[in-house]
Amino acid sequence: MGNRLAWLPAIAIGILLAGCSSSQKTSVSVVDRDHPATTQQRQPVTSGQYRVQRGDTLYSIAFRFGWDWKALAARNGIGAPYVIRPGQIIRFDGQGQSRPTAIATAPVTRKPVTGSGVASRPSVQPQQPVVPPRSQPQTAVVQPPIATKNASGARSASGWVWPASGPLIGRFSSNGSLNKGIDIAGELGQPVLAASDGSVVYAGSGLRGYGELVIIKHSDTYVSAYGHNRRLLVREGQQVKVGQTIAEMGSTGTDRVKLHFEIRRQGKPVDPLQYLPRR
Template sequence: MLGACGADSYRVPWEVSSSRPVRHMGPPPHSVVVERGDTVYGISRRYGVPMKDIIQANRLAPPYDLHVGQTLVMPRPRAHVVRRGDTLYAIARAYQVDMNAMARVNQLSSPYLIQVGQHLLVPDQQQAPVAETPPMPTSHPRVIAVTTPLPGAKPALPVARSGPVTKPVVTASRPSPLVARPPAAKRSVASRPVAPPRPPPPPSRTTSTFAWPVSGKVVSRYGGKADGSRNDGINIAAPRGALVKAAENGVVVYSGNELKGFGNLLLVKHADGWMTAYAHNELLIVKKGETVKRGQTIGRVGSSGNVTAPQVHFEIRRGSKAVDPLKHLGRQMASAE
């Protein structure tokens, strides 16, 4: 007997395409007034605050619907004010978090340029675990903070007051001996952060219907349930490790596991405003920004998230509105429960 699928209780509260700016410089405000088109995901991206923190602070319940004019309390995450000589690597080590996670939450892309006085959000250690004894690198990307401070900037770097003292690996006026400095001619200095690259537009669709992501028995249908919960897609039982395939040509706009209940989740954007979601994967094979073709392997079936048996939670959306996948899929040899 399959366990209850987390997707029956949690709907993907994400609108990944938006014309509104997704980056807010500096710390987030204490509150935000919801405007037309806002979603929990969009607000989380815009201000760099984890979705789960926004949901918990405002006691939002599935499906996390927002209303125009609604005021949301914005939790105040940890932040670091960049000072002269700081590098992203050194800051991440000082706070004992993963550098890639810190770059991701601040929407920084290579070469990870930062600016004196810039506020960098520090992710939770639980969200970005660091190895207990990480190997000491012989070299790493050195990101130099430029020396023109922002108005009102105050340097701040926490230091432990009890127990063994861990010295932050940051530089003030001279480089750390552990840092391999590149030639001076190749050092990059910028006055403002580099904007993250935009994903490419999705390619044209091959047909008007979508292909099944996996072959198997439909164990949960689209729509409301007797207990008052709702499934915005269908759940297809399949052997663990079976190949999960793209339902149509598209571009991967999300690949991760930050959303509670869905486990390892993929979102693929298609032409004409369509979107498909693939949850509970054991393995994600493609990354954000990759272009995929209809029938291409994008993951493997698993039971991550709020399920106890291997299956795929599959959604089809037109814009932000979920539709019944069974009305848009071609034929496959599977029976519905």
């Protein structure tokens, strides 16, 4: 009996340690461009700041940190056409506003040269305007748009079509640490289609965990994202039509060939199956 009582503290400590090891870690808002936790955020980051890198757009930053692009623009005093530049600071806490740095030049003045009591006219060279360099998106080779039929041949009541044909292998989860969209399996190089009309606001591989990614703005409310492509066939600023081929399916940023597809409403992920037509 005495030996059994002596074991009780050891057993209690073992149970406590097992419980601690199985508990989930508390998520922390991170503003590091390449930190994997960045892509796991569901709630918008509301503290800290982010320095714009080459290839970023306002839309890709809003997508990465869970913001509605209009709200993020307003928070930083950025107006239409919403151009940002490398080195610019984007704030999430609202303390101060971020504006592109203007490059100004002082006017050149010359004193008149006096000779025999007559002042000569100053010689002033015309000043060339200095234009800040624009950030060029890092995109793949762009090809002319290829019009194709949508994967299912049908549209939903709201006008959406399936972005690819193939079995559904991953579903949306309301838990922020899990899937924020759906995953569709397919063949390498298979066409990836625009799910609705819109404008390409990001095309590149700057968002860790998404591989070669396309983001399309459909309205002031909705954007859609297409990840893990092998090749991008559109460029930023390009208008696309529903059912148009925008990329080739691949496995960049993941372990198998598939399309990761998201729809975001005012910056928040929503279940794409609520918008896509039934198969």
